[in-house]
Amino acid sequence: MADLFDLASRLTCGCSVSGFEHGQEEALKYIRDKYFDEMRREPAGSYVFVRHAKKPGYPRILFDAHMDEVGMMVTEILDGGFLRIAPVGGLDTRILQAADVTIYGKETLYGVIVSTPPHLQTGDRTALPKVDALMIDTGLSKEKAEELIPIGTPVGYRFKLTRLQNNRICGKGFDDKICAVAGIAAIEQLINEGYEGELILLLSTKEEVSRAVVAAVYELKPDYAIVSDVCCAWVPENKDAKRRTTVGDGPEISLSAITDVRLTKRLIKFAKENGYKHTVCVEATSTGTNANDIPLVGLGVPTVLISIPLKNMHTYSEVVSLDDVADTAALAAGFIKELGGDNNG
Amino acid sequence: MAKGIELLEKLCQAFGPTSCEYEVADVICRELEGKYDEHITDFIGDHIFMIKGKSGKKLMLSAHMDEVGFMISHVDEHGYLYFQPVGGFDVKVLCGRKLFVGDYGKEKISGLISSKAIHEQSAEERGKATPINKMYIDIGAASKEDAEKYVEIGDYAVFDSDFVRFGDGMIKGKAIDDRLGCAVLCDVINYIHENKITPDFDLYFCFTVREEVGRSGAVITANRIQPDMALVLESTAVADIAGTPEHKRVAETGKGPAVSVMDYGTAYLPEMTSFAMELGKKHGIPCQLKKYVSGGNDAGHIHKASGGVKTIAVSCPTRYIHSASCVINEKDYDSMFELAKRTALCSVSETPLK
Numbered sequence: 001m002a003d004l005f006d007l008a009s010r011l012t013c014g015c016s017v018s019g020f021e022h023g024q025e026e027a028l029k030y031i032r033d034k035y036f037d038e039m040r041r042e043p044a045g046s047y048v049f050v051r052h053a054k055k056p057g058y059p060r061i062l063f064d065a066h067m068d069e070v071g072m073m074v075t076e077i078l079d080g081g082f083l084r085i086a087p088v089g090g091l092d093t094r095i096l097q098a099a100d101v102t103i104y105g106k107e108t109l110y111g112v113i114v115s116t117p118p119h120l121q122t123g124d125r126t127a128l129p130k131v132d133a134l135m136i137d138t139g140l141s142k143e144k145a146e147e148l149i150p151i152g153t154p155v156g157y158r159f160k161l162t163r164l165q166n167n168r169i170c171g172k173g174f175d176d177k178i179c180a181v182a183g184i185a186a187i188e189q190l191i192n193e194g195y196e197g198e199l200i201l202l203l204s205t206k207e208e209v210s211r212a213v214v215a216a217v218y219e220l221k222p223d224y225a226i227v228s229d230v231c232c233a234w235v236p237e238n239k240d241a242k243r244r245t246t247v248g249d250g251p252e253i254s255l256s257a258i259t260d261v262r263l264t265k266r267l268i269k270f271a272k273e274n275g276y277k278h279t280v281c282v283e284a285t286s287t288g289t290n291a292n293d294i295p296l297v298g299l300g301v302p303t304v305l306i307s308i309p310l311k312n313m314h315t316y317s318e319v320v321s322l323d324d325v326a327d328t329a330a331l332a333a334g335f336i337k338e339l340g341g342d343n344n345g
Numbered sequence: 346m347a348k349g350i351e352l353l354e355k356l357c358q359a360f361g362p363t364s365c366e367y368e369v370a371d372v373i374c375r376e377l378e379g380k381y382d383e384h385i386t387d388f389i390g391d392h393i394f395m396i397k398g399k400s401g402k403k404l405m406l407s408a409h410m411d412e413v414g415f416m417i418s419h420v421d422e423h424g425y426l427y428f429q430p431v432g433g434f435d436v437k438v439l440c441g442r443k444l445f446v447g448d449y450g451k452e453k454i455s456g457l458i459s460s461k462a463i464h465e466q467s468a469e470e471r472g473k474a475t476p477i478n479k480m481y482i483d484i485g486a487a488s489k490e491d492a493e494k495y496v497e498i499g500d501y502a503v504f505d506s507d508f509v510r511f512g513d514g515m516i517k518g519k520a521i522d523d524r525l526g527c528a529v530l531c532d533v534i535n536y537i538h539e540n541k542i543t544p545d546f547d548l549y550f551c552f553t554v555r556e557e558v559g560r561s562g563a564v565i566t567a568n569r570i571q572p573d574m575a576l577v578l579e580s581t582a583v584a585d586i587a588g589t590p591e592h593k594r595v596a597e598t599g600k601g602p603a604v605s606v607m608d609y610g611t612a613y614l615p616e617m618t619s620f621a622m623e624l625g626k627k628h629g630i631p632c633q634l635k636k637y638v639s640g641g642n643d644a645g646h647i648h649k650a651s652g653g654v655k656t657i658a659v660s661c662p663t664r665y666i667h668s669a670s671c672v673i674n675e676k677d678y679d680s681m682f683e684l685a686k687r688t689a690l691c692s693v694s695e696t697p698l699k
Binding site: 078079080081082090091092093094095097098099100109110111112114115116117118119120121125126127128135137138139140141144160162163164165166167168170232235236237238248288311312313314315316317319 | 421423425433435436437438440441442443454455456457458459460461462463464465471472473474475476479481483484485486487491495505506507509511512513514515517582583584585586587588589593595637639640664665666668669670672
């Protein structure tokens with residue numbers, strides 16, 4: 001079994017704000033060298049990893065996870081070296097004030113998002129300012145900030161990957177790099193078991209803003225796509241929610257009219273018959289993921305979505321269970337073998 | 346003052362919410378071993394280190410050891426921990442924060458203040474901070490029974506936040522309020538010890554408890570010492586951020602200790618305010634007046650204790666105070682140290698006691 005904590009830590013430490021996923025090179029090369037024959041960056045920015053087939057006749061199966069994450073972008077430099085920012089993706093404004101950030105300027109810099117001292121707060125003290133009303137404290141003079149931080153510089157959450165109880169971990173960017181970890185673990189398992197078909201891992205970009213995945217899928221023309229993304233785990237505030245999948249419940253298979261219902265039902269049957277831990281969630285008309293778009297790329301791609309339950313999505317304190325990651329990897333690997341058997345009996 | 350900043354880091358990283366200041370006191374006791382004439386502690390955890398002087402007059406120098414934190418009040422069926430704040434918080438700096446949960450002498454475990462994802466918030470919820478009584482801590486527990494293996498009611502939590510130097514000489518960390526005051530006091534004792542100085546005043550270096558909840562250990566400390574004069578070393582909230590009008594900034598980082606005129610706990614004697622400002626001027630130490638009536642500190646207790654004490658508070662300008670990421674300017678540490686040192690080494694005749 002791959003070291004999931006190590007992979008999570010490698011994949012989540014660099015800059016990967018949507019549109020600025022360039023900070024991941026080191027982790028990507030590590031993955032290429034360890035598991036694949038080639039890695040390429042396609043024109044819309046996604047990274048394609050290919051392990052060539054050892055024998056012909058297998059279907060081309062793609063495992064997709066997006067490697068971008070929400071963040072911020074610098075829009076203006078103010079007196080005292082404070083930065084105005086715009087959101088990149090859907091930021092949770094409840095977690096921003098006094099939060100630590102990393103500014104990916106000409107140098108990688110530390111910053112903290114300002115919070116208004118109580119004596120300056122008037123009116124409703126629980127009202128949250130919009131992101132464009134917040135600022136980042138760089139601790140630099142305006143001149144120095146202008147020199148080091150061009151307008152448009154991406155800013156990401158700063159965090160420390162932390163272990164919680166029960167093999168759960170807390171950090172940022174698990175949406176969706178924790179699913180990339182699951183994909184890599186699945187591929188490692190297939191390699192160890194001597195699977196001889198082609199294996200493709202797509203780490204797609206810009207999911208949080210424009211779903212650049214379609215460009216890569218168009219070029220790859222896969223026979224099947226397994227998309228893996230995170231889903232909101234149930235928390236106590238959702239008292240009345242019918243859907244109660246939470247962290248620790250294993251992968252959630254999404255049943256949706258816009259992915260591939262037949263293939264998904266086959267996946268559910270496969271999981272049931274072979275004892276793979278899983279839950280099923282109906283998201284009839286939208287999954288909110290790349291799995292919405294992949295089915296209609298090119299001449300169409302049969303697509304399933306397997307989700308990992310995650311708490312506090314889009315924050316620097318996302319929580320997942322590494323057991324769920326391992327179970328997702330096992331299910332994906334099992335299903336790839338099942339699909340591989342189609343054309344290679 | 347590299348050594349002082351190193352000690353500040355150690356002190357900031359210590360786990361020391363109100364009435365659980367023992368870990369901070371341990372760091373201080375180790376640092377000061379053999380450098381004082383007398384060490385007095387009391388039942389609530391205040392520590393006093395005395396250095397004998399020549400005049401018989403007593404100067405109290407005080408800083409509080411406690412930091413803002415949380416007390417675990419309930420564990421629910423899912424294994425989430427509910428809590429009450431210990432100290433004053435802006436509710437908008439809590440969500441998502443990593444914490445250490447535990448108690449003195451107990452292994453600390455990681456947790457975080459959790460909440461519903463943005464995707465599941467209604468439009469109305471998105472614009473509003475979650476009230477503290479609806480927040481809860483996730484330690485990764487699977488159930489109530491599971492959580493109770495690690496945590497019990499009455500355990501504390503404090504921010505998990507590293508100590509970072511950044512920008513042009515800035516520092517970020519948790520608990521700067523008031524570990525900075527503690528570090529400065531230690532540094533002054535180190536200075537006196539290393540230079541074998543016999544001061545004019547009997548110096549009582551007081552590391553107090555319970556400031557953040559207002560029922561301060563400084564009261565009984567001052568009653569015990571019965572000082573003639575007192576210097577309180579603190580941190581104060583400032584708003585020297587872009588767009589804030591001059592009159593609301595309180596003080597500016599990088600411009601030295603903010604000397605108090607008035608706050609919600611104390612109307613300082615004008616002679617004490619001028620004493621601090623003049624002392625700074627005389628020795629070329631940058632100092633500024635605290636230009637806003639806000640906050641309060643141990644001076645509020647000390648100036649009324651033991652029949653009345655001439656008291657002044659000087660504070661390190663601190664941005665985002667009571668959050669996981671307090672920000673100060675390193676130069677202000679040096680200025681706080683210089684001003685505390687010069688005060689400690691004053692002869693009685695140089696002070697308002699003359």
